[in-house]
Structures are given as structure tokens and as C-alpha cells.
Amino acid sequence: MATATKKPLTAAQFKTKVLHHLNFTSSEVDFQDNPSAVLRAVCLAVNEVVYEKLKETNAAHTEQKARSVNYLSLEYLMGRMLSNNLHNLNLFDIAQKAVADLGFELEDIFEEGHDLALGNGGLGRLAACFLDSLATLDYNAVGYGIHYQHGLFEQQFHKCRQIETPDEWREYGNPWEVCRPEAVQEIPLFGSVETQAQVDGSVKKIWHPGQIIKGVPWDVPIVGYNSKTVNVLRLWESRACSHFDWDQFNAGAYQDAHSAQNQAETISKVLYPNDETEAGKELRFIQQYFFCACSIKDIIKRYQKQYGDDWSEFANQTVIQLNDTHPTIAILELMRTLMDDYDFNWDNAWAMCRQVFAYTNHTLLPEALEKWAVSMFERVLPRHLEILYAINEQFLNHEVARMWPGDVQMRARLSLIEEGQQKMVRMAHLCVVTSFKVNGVAQIHSDLVQSDLFPEFNKLYPGKLTNVTNGVTPRRWLKACNPKLSKLLDTVVKNDWAKELSSLNAVAEYADDAKFQKKFMDIKHENKVKLAGEIHKLTGVEVNPEAIFDVQIKRLHEYKRQHLNFLHILGLYRRLLENPDYDMHPRVFIFGAKAAPGYYLAKEIIYAINKVAERINNDARIKDKLKVVFLPNYRVTLAEKIIPAADVSEQISTAGKEASGTGNMKLALNGAVTIGTLDGANVEIAEEVGDDNIFIFGNTVDQIKAMKVAGYNPWQFYEANEELKDVIDWLRGDFFTPGKPGELGAIAHSLLEGGDPYRVLADYDDYARAQEALDVAYKDSKRWARMAILNTAKMGKFTSDRSIQDYVNNIWKLTPIK
Incomplete structure (x- = not known):
């Protein structure tokens, strides 16, 4: 039966809904001085629309028996959701x-919201973009992750050093999430495995766990843009199965009465607990298993709701995408579940796993390819270790032996177990052996994989x-964060570019149009004025919107080379001190980055940038030609303010180290010009925009490899470049x-005595030349506007x-919901 088309809401009807929630949900009659209450009421009014669409989506999924992708990721960097949801709806x-x-500005209401910062950087933000696109394109998808009590830490600067404080993103609740107690899962840990002989001569394995943890799901709806689909991000919170001991409490042992609860809740307490201790390693390991086990049980439960005990359609209906190696244990958990709980034989269970799992590799860095100690498996997941050994034996004795018969070295190289003083499990190897597809995230990265x-x-x-080259959602990263530019684009693009981004190609026809150039650059200037106000509010530093806003915003890591940018800033400062009339357009260097709490050199780089910024920003001799600001607590919401205002996008990683990058895409989409190496997606961005509209510098992947073969000596570059030598000595x-x-000497030590592992000194000279070319280009306002x-x-x-x-065409084979 056809349903009548619903009329869109009017502003008056929406206001009525908001007032209803203020009066009857929050009991806030006098809300004029309480924008937080208005924010919550607006979110609840939006949720009325969202959850109605979610109900319709679920009904369509059931009716059409649509194949689903289950996206397993330890990180989701969602940011604030109200603006995005309003645009998408x-x-x-x-x-x-x-x-x-009601007497409020909507933008002020947005500022009352908290970021859902359940991620660290590109990995988590990519996952958020992918969920947005899956809903927008009407695909059946569920995201799975962890409901961290504290997301990525809140960053503050004290005496120029990074200080980490807890991120209380849901201290007073989160209006977008709903708890689903009907889908709670029980997750076993520790214990021992019993082997039982069966009547038919086979054996049955029984895992007797030493502890049971409860996984409580919280659902966050993911709204598609101009689509009928609302999908779900399901986040698991850990709790104890029996979390309160009445006897201990009555005996006066108040803390002990809560011990089981505290121990269980630790699992979902913090994103990436510090793993420098054995206890920290074990917590991370349990964290990964907990969310994988909850998710596998949930995937099976959803399947059985539709198909009962008939497993014949499971592989046709289900694909499980592993976002990096963090969810790898899901492979062993599905094997264990099929064999131990549903009596599958080995061959059928293994065949099933190899049909449903796919794996995305995000890194070439050896330290980021996870390995876990065999002893950890033995203690925490004894049954999974047995299955792992059996997979490895079958893989080596059949597949490897068939391809390389008698090659002992090849067996050792490909084995899932790395031999050594401490045996380690190679999680990436397990992903590759099991998955039916493995993808990198930019063409150069995939080639190197x-x-x-x-x-x-x-x-x-x-x-x-x-x-599969990464991408970003233009709904959040242009339409929502840069509304004035979005409206300008609407005037020259016929199609809905936010859903068909390729239609932006029509804008190229206006690249030399003087009127369009002026409108485009006026909007950029307005965004810069706005960001200048934010910079002053956060740091107290006054910056000139007429200056070049040069932006490097990303996780702080040596391979991303914030210290290369830093050395160049020191070089410019020396030039200005030697000649205050040095010919350069005024430049504001803007950094945003968090360093992992245990990453010493990354924190020293932050300290050095802040100390140098203090000196430069207060040095009258250089006539405000150079300013440096490091914005605290970089996150999605801050990125949404920085990116529309950026003139220059710094994408300067060592060639071959950045898998893709997505900040490069967001910045370029908003009219920033890239200065970068031929690394990650920079290569493909250069192909699209053309060599005249990007500043490429530095050694290529092949040249970096050749340096390693020849033997790299950073002292040669130090001695050969006077400016470089001077700034390092500084x-x-x-x-x-x-x-x-020597207070800032850690960087110098890393670059010289430490061997300069990321070839900063080798690229400095070419980087400085590219920066000079960029300065020349910016002074030609028509040329820069065109770029x-x-x-x-x-x-x-x-x-x-x-x-x-x-992904859909080459890996997942999904069909959109009608």
C-alpha cells in the first residue's frame, strides 16, 4: 500500500516541537539564559524525525533482505552532530x-554541544565519513565500536607543554544516543579450555572462562543526506555481570563492593590506554576483543532474527570490514563461535570466515602493524590461541608449502607467529590470510602494500x-562548515554538488572570471577574519587576516613532519632578523595537533613550536610579518573553523609514509592550495588539480629508498646548508x-645524532624553495584566486x-535499499 508523501516541517512546527521538549522533557520554562537546554530540546526535536526514518529504514532492510556491511573500527571521530544532521535532513x-x-542564534547553540571524539585522527574521521556516505547512498550498514567514557584526551598547554585532561563528552548525557538493553551481550575472558571426546570419535572444545563481562550497546543514528536512510553506529560499553556485592557493602567494605564493576568498566573507559606497561597492554588487548566479540554476537543475532538457524545465506548477507588491524580478533571469534556454539566443522567455519571478512590497511609503518604476545593470548583468550595455531598450521602446510615447497625462510616470513625471545602474533598477517579482499587507501599506498x-x-x-582511495563527506566538510562558499557554489553548479561532488567541475569555468574570483576570495577573507577572532580567543595572539594563513592540522607524528615546517619557520625568522625588509608576504603559521601521551619527541615538538611562537609573536623587529599559533585541543569542531580559512595546506610527510591523508582533501575542497610531497593522496590530488595549482617538493618514494641503500648521513645536509645549520644550532x-x-635540543638530537629517520634534512632545501615559489604566487592575487x-x-x-x-563495486557487492 502506498504511503502519502509527508509534508516538510515548517519553522513554526519545529519551534513547537522545541518548546514541547523544553516544557515537558526538560521542564525548562525560563530557558532564555540556558542555551544548553535549548540545544538539548533542538536535538530531541530533530530526533523525532531521525528515529521515524530509522524505523522505516529497519523495516526496508528486513523486507528487502539487503546484504549488509558491518564496519568494525576502534575509532569514530564524529564531532558535533547537530549541524550535520540538520543539513542532511x-x-x-x-x-x-x-x-x-526563541531568541537565539543557531550557531551559538552549536557551540554548546560536545564533540563525539571517539577517535584519534584520520582513521576515526574516515570511519565517520564512510558512515555518512553509506547512509546517503542508501546502503544497509552498521558501524561497530566502543562507547568510551573518555574519548581522546582534552589538550591544554601549560608553560608551552601539552597537558592531557579527561574528555567529558557525555558527562551530562548525549542527546543523540539511545541505550539498547535488549541487545546486551556477555563476553567471556581468561579461564581454560577442556577437550571432550565425542561418541563419533571427534573432539569438542569447551571454554571455561574465568570472567564474564557484559557489553551494553548504545546506538547513535547516522543520517543520510537527502536520502531515506538512517543507519546506526552501535557502541559497546563494558559493565560487570554482577557489579555490586551487598555483603561487602554491609560489612563496611564500600570500595570493595564496587570492585567488579570498576574492573569491568575500565575496558571502555579510555580510548587507547597507555600500553607502556604490561597491565596497559592487557587492557588494550581485552578492549579489542571485547568490542569484536560483542559485534560478532550482534551480527549473528541480527542474521538469525531473519533467517533463524539456516546458515546458508550468512555469507551472502554479511560482509565484515576490518578498519585497520584493531578488530582482527573478530576473525578468531567468529571461528570460535561457529565451531563451539553452532557445531560447525573446521572446514565449513574457515570457509565462512574467508567469505565474509575484508581488511583495510592504513599504514606501512612497522610499529603500527599490531603484534600481540602469544603469552597474552594464552592467558586472556586460550581458546582463540588454539584456533590461531590451527589456522597457521593449515596455512603454512598447504598454501605456503604448495607455492614455496621446502622454503623454511618463507615459512618463517609468512607465519602468523613471529618467533623470537617472545613469540608474537602478527595480526596483519591473519587479516591478509583470512580476508577475501585487502585494500590500501591511496594508489601509491596500495602499490607499496x-x-x-x-x-x-x-x-x-x-x-x-x-x-580504494579515501574520501571525505562534502556535507560536513564544505556544506556545513563553509556555508557562504556553499551558497556561492550553488549559484554556478546546477546539480546538488553535495551529493554529486564531481559536478563541482563546472566551477572551473569561472576560475578566470574576475567577479567570481572576487566573490570567492571575499568569502575566504571573511572566514579568515572569523578564525582570527577564534585564535585571539584561544591564544590571545592577534593575527592579520591579510596574511597568508598557512595550516598544518593533523596528529603529531614525526612522519607527518611538523618539525620540517618548524625548521622553515625558524629559517624565515632568521632572514627577517638579518633583514627586517626581507621581501615576503606576511604569514601566519597555524598548527593543530595532539601528541600521544607517551610519545616523548612529539611532545617536545609541541613545546618547541610554542616556545618559538612566544618569541616570534612578541618580536617587534619583524613587523608582524611572521606569526605562529598552536591552537589547543585540536578536534573536529576546531577543524571546521580552521579549514574554511586556510590559504595553504601543509601535507609534508616523508614520501611513502602517509597512507592517504584526508585533511589534504578537506583543505583543498575549501580552496586551500597544497604544499606537499608526492605521498599518499597528494599524488592523486596533484593529478586532478594540475601541476600549476599545487606546490610539490621533496624526495620521492624511490629516492628515499635509494638513500637507505646508499646509507643516509644527515650531517652532510646540516653542513651543506648554512641556514639549516644555523637554525639547528639555535x-x-x-x-x-x-x-x-639545550631546552629545545630534542629535535636537533633526533635530526643529527638520531639519524633523521624521516629525512627532514634531506627535504629542507627543496621545501624552502617551494615555499618561496608559493610566496611569489600569493602576491599575484589573480593567479592565487585561480589556483x-x-x-x-x-x-x-x-x-x-x-x-x-x-568498496561496493569491488569488495562489498551491496545493493541500495529502495
Whole structure:
């Protein structure tokens, strides 16, 4: 039976809904001085629309028996959700009018919200973009992760050093999530395995766990843009099965009465607990297993709701995507569940696993390819270790032996177990052996995965290793965060570019149009004025919006080379001190980054940038030609303010180290011009925008490899470049830290005595030349406007909608819901 088309909400109707929730949900009659209450009421009014669509989506999934992708990721960097949801539901203007009638600016209401910072950087933000695109394209998808009590830490600076404090993202609740107690799972840990002989001569394995943890699901709805679909992100919270001991409490042992609860809740307490101790390692390991086990049980439960005990359609209906190696234990858990709980034989269980799992590799860095001690498996997951050994034995004795008969070295290289003083499980190897597809996230990265990281697996499994270049959602990263530019684009693009980003190509026709250039650059200037206000509010530093806003925002890691940017800033400062009339356009260098709490050098780089910024920003001799700001607590919400205002996008990782990057795409989409190496997605961005509209510098992947073969000596570059030598020597003295010589010496030590592992010194000279070329280009306002416009126009490829469609076509084989 056809349903009548629903009329869209009016501003008056939306206002009525908001007032209803203020009066009857929050009991806030006098809300004029309480924008937080208005925020919650607006969110609840939006949720009325969202949950109705979610109900319709679930009904369509059931009716059409749609194949689903289950996206397992330890990170989701969702940011604030209200603005994005309003845009996706086409309610933004309506909400703006309704809230104005209540005496508030909608933008001020947004500021009352907390970021859902359940991620660290690109990995978690990519997962968020992918969920947005899956819903927008009407695919059946569920995201699975952990409901961290504390997301990524809140960053503050004290005496220029990073201080980490807890991120209380849901201290007073989160209006977007709903608890689903009917889907609670019980997860076993520790214990021992019993072998029982069966009547038919076979054996049955019984795991007797030493502890049971309860997994409580919280659902966050994911709203598609101009689509009928609302999918779900299901986040698991850990709790004790019996969390309160009445006897201990009555006996006066109040703390002990809660011990089981405290121990269980620790699992979902913090994103990436410090793993420098054995206890920390074990907590991370249990954290990964907990969310994987909950998710596998939930996937099976959802399947059985539709198909009962008939497993014949499971592989046809289900694909499980492993986002990096963190969810690898899901493979062993599905094997265990099929054999121990559903009486599958080995061959059928293994065949099933190899049909449903796919794996995304995000890194070539050896330290980021996870390995877990066999002893950890033995203690925490004894049954899974047995299954792992059996998989390894079958893999080595059949597949490896068939391809390389009698090759002991090859067996050792490909084994899932790394031999040594401490035996380790190679999680990435298990992913590659099991998965039916393995993808990298940019073409150059995927090529290196095949040639350098997994060459033997590529030979063993031809066609298994493939590429899906990352993308970003233009709904959040242009339409929502840069509304004035969005409206300008609407005037020259016929199609809904936010859903068909390739249609932005039409903007290229206006790249040389003087009127369009002026409008485009006026919007950029307005965004810069706005960001200048935010910079002053956060740091107290006054910056000039007429200056070049040069932006490097990403996780702080040596391979991303914030210290290369830093050395160049020192070089510019020396030039200005030697010649205050040095010809350069005023430049504001803007950093945003968090360093992992245990990463010493990353924290020293933050300290050095802040100390140098203090000196530069207060030095009248350089006539405000140079400013440096490090914005505290970088997160999605801050990125949404920085990116629309950026003139220059710093993408300067060592070639071959950045898998893809997505910040490069967001910045270019908003009209920033990239200065970068031929690394990650920079290569494909350069292909799209053309060599004249990007500044490429530095050694290539092949040249970096050649340096390693020839033997790299950083002292040669130090001695050969006078400016470079001077700025490194500066760091060893006390110019920036009076009375404390060597206080900034950690960077110098890393670059020289430490061997410069990321080839900063090898690229410095070419980087400085590229920066000079960039300065010249910016002074030609028409040329720069053309470059900025073409960067926006040529970003059509880099939408996460295209990424998801690539996954669908080449890996997942999904059908959109009708």
C-alpha cells in the first residue's frame, strides 16, 4: 500500500516541537539564559524525525533482505552532530528560523554541544565519513565500536607543554544516543579450555572462562543526506555481570563492593590506554576483543532474527570490514563461535570466515602493524590461541608449502607467529590470510602494500590486494562548515554538488572570471577574519587576516613532519632578523595537533613550536610579518573553523609514509592550495588539480629508498646548508629559553645524532624553495584566486561517496535499499 508523501516541517512546527521538549522533557520554562537546554530540546526535536526514518529504514532492510556491511573500527571521530544532521535532513534553515524566534542564534547553540571524539585522527574521521556516505547512498550498514567514557584526551598547554585532561563528552548525557538493553551481550575472558571426546570419535572444545563481562550497546543514528536512510553506529560499553556485592557493602567494605564493576568498566573507559606497561597492554588487548566479540554476537543475532538457524545465506548477507588491524580478533571469534556454539566443522567455519571478512590497511609503518604476545593470548583468550595455531598450521602446510615447497625462510616470513625471545602474533598477517579482499587507501599506498609490505602475499593471492582511495563527506566538510562558499557554489553548479561532488567541475569555468574570483576570495577573507577572532580567543595572539594563513592540522607524528615546517619557520625568522625588509608576504603559521601521551619527541615538538611562537609573536623587529599559533585541543569542531580559512595546506610527510591523508582533501575542497610531497593522496590530488595549482617538493618514494641503500648521513645536509645549520644550532642554545640552553635540543638530537629517520634534512632545501615559489604566487592575487578556485573545482574524486561506491563495486557487492 502506498504511503502519502509527508509534508516538510515548517519553522513554526519545529519551534513547537522545541518548546514541547523544553516544557515537558526538560521542564525548562525560563530557558532564555540556558542555551544548553535549548540545544538539548533542538536535538530531541530533530530526533523525532531521525528515529521515524530509522524505523522505516529497519523495516526496508528486513523486507528487502539487503546484504549488509558491518564496519568494525576502534575509532569514530564524529564531532558535533547537530549541524550535520540538520543539513542532511534539509532542516537547517527551518531550525535557524525557529531558534531565532526563541531568541537565539543557531550557531551559538552549536557551540554548546560536545564533540563525539571517539577517535584519534584520520582513521576515526574516515570511519565517520564512510558512515555518512553509506547512509546517503542508501546502503544497509552498521558501524561497530566502543562507547568510551573518555574519548581522546582534552589538550591544554601549560608553560608551552601539552597537558592531557579527561574528555567529558557525555558527562551530562548525549542527546543523540539511545541505550539498547535488549541487545546486551556477555563476553567471556581468561579461564581454560577442556577437550571432550565425542561418541563419533571427534573432539569438542569447551571454554571455561574465568570472567564474564557484559557489553551494553548504545546506538547513535547516522543520517543520510537527502536520502531515506538512517543507519546506526552501535557502541559497546563494558559493565560487570554482577557489579555490586551487598555483603561487602554491609560489612563496611564500600570500595570493595564496587570492585567488579570498576574492573569491568575500565575496558571502555579510555580510548587507547597507555600500553607502556604490561597491565596497559592487557587492557588494550581485552578492549579489542571485547568490542569484536560483542559485534560478532550482534551480527549473528541480527542474521538469525531473519533467517533463524539456516546458515546458508550468512555469507551472502554479511560482509565484515576490518578498519585497520584493531578488530582482527573478530576473525578468531567468529571461528570460535561457529565451531563451539553452532557445531560447525573446521572446514565449513574457515570457509565462512574467508567469505565474509575484508581488511583495510592504513599504514606501512612497522610499529603500527599490531603484534600481540602469544603469552597474552594464552592467558586472556586460550581458546582463540588454539584456533590461531590451527589456522597457521593449515596455512603454512598447504598454501605456503604448495607455492614455496621446502622454503623454511618463507615459512618463517609468512607465519602468523613471529618467533623470537617472545613469540608474537602478527595480526596483519591473519587479516591478509583470512580476508577475501585487502585494500590500501591511496594508489601509491596500495602499490607499496603490494610491492613492499606484503609482496609474498600478493604473489600467493593474486588479485586480493587492491586500492580504494579515501574520501571525505562534502556535507560536513564544505556544506556545513563553509556555508557562504556553499551558497556561492550553488549559484554556478546546477546539480546538488553535495551529493554529486564531481559536478563541482563546472566551477572551473569561472576560475578566470574576475567577479567570481572576487566573490570567492571575499568569502575566504571573511572566514579568515572569523578564525582570527577564534585564535585571539584561544591564544590571545592577534593575527592579520591579510596574511597568508598557512595550516598544518593533523596528529603529531614525526612522519607527518611538523618539525620540517618548524625548521622553515625558524629559517624565515632568521632572514627577517638579518633583514627586517626581507621581501615576503606576511604569514601566519597555524598548527593543530595532539601528541600521544607517551610519545616523548612529539611532545617536545609541541613545546618547541610554542616556545618559538612566544618569541616570534612578541618580536617587534619583524613587523608582524611572521606569526605562529598552536591552537589547543585540536578536534573536529576546531577543524571546521580552521579549514574554511586556510590559504595553504601543509601535507609534508616523508614520501611513502602517509597512507592517504584526508585533511589534504578537506583543505583543498575549501580552496586551500597544497604544499606537499608526492605521498599518499597528494599524488592523486596533484593529478586532478594540475601541476600549476599545487606546490610539490621533496624526495620521492624511490629516492628515499635509494638513500637507505646508499646509507643516509644527515650531517652532510646540516653542513651543506648554512641556514639549516644555523637554525639547528639555535635549538641547542638558549635563544628561545633564556638561561636554559639545550631546552629545545630534542629535535636537533633526533635530526643529527638520531639519524633523521624521516629525512627532514634531506627535504629542507627543496621545501624552502617551494615555499618561496608559493610566496611569489600569493602576491599575484589573480593567479592565487585561480589556483584556489581550481582546487575546489577539481575535488570531485575525493568524496567519500566515491570511496564507498568503490568498496561496493569491488569488495562489498551491496545493493541500495529502495
